[in-house]
Amino acid sequence: MSAVNLSEVVAKLADHGVPLGEIRQALTLGLEVVPFTEELAYAAGELRPLTRDRGLSLGDRACLALAKTLKRPVLTADRGWASLDLGVEVRLAGE
Numbered sequence: 001m002s003a004v005n006l007s008e009v010v011a012k013l014a015d016h017g018v019p020l021g022e023i024r025q026a027l028t029l030g031l032e033v034v035p036f037t038e039e040l041a042y043a044a045g046e047l048r049p050l051t052r053d054r055g056l057s058l059g060d061r062a063c064l065a066l067a068k069t070l071k072r073p074v075l076t077a078d079r080g081w082a083s084l085d086l087g088v089e090v091r092l093a094g095e
Contacts, residue, residue: 001031002040004062040065047086054080064088 006027013023034040043065044058051061060078064086067074073089074081081090 001033002036002059002062002066003033004036004059006033008059034066036062040069043069050086051084054084 009027010020010023013026014020018026040062044061047056047061047064051064056064060081063074063076064081064084066072067088068086073091075091075093077093079092082092084090
């Protein structure tokens with residue numbers, strides 16, 4: 001998981017009033033959190049023109065850039081990602 005995406009999850013939980021200590025405890029999922037490096041920043045930025053019409057956020061593009069860089073599939077609940085042609089395998093959650 002990109003550090004950008006971890007930040008998004010933390011923000012959503014904080015929006016719902018969950019204290020940071022509880023958030024940290026809840027997010028001990030055993031996932032590797034990967035720093036958002038300069039290389040990933042360029043990769044995510046490069047995806048902007050290819051995804052602009054879909055309204056993908058920086059967090060979305062950070063996730064996709066990491067998956068593409070690591071040559072790993074991405075797991076999402078966003079069905080619109082399934083039709084993206086970015087060289088990333090998209091797996092839909094719940095399927």
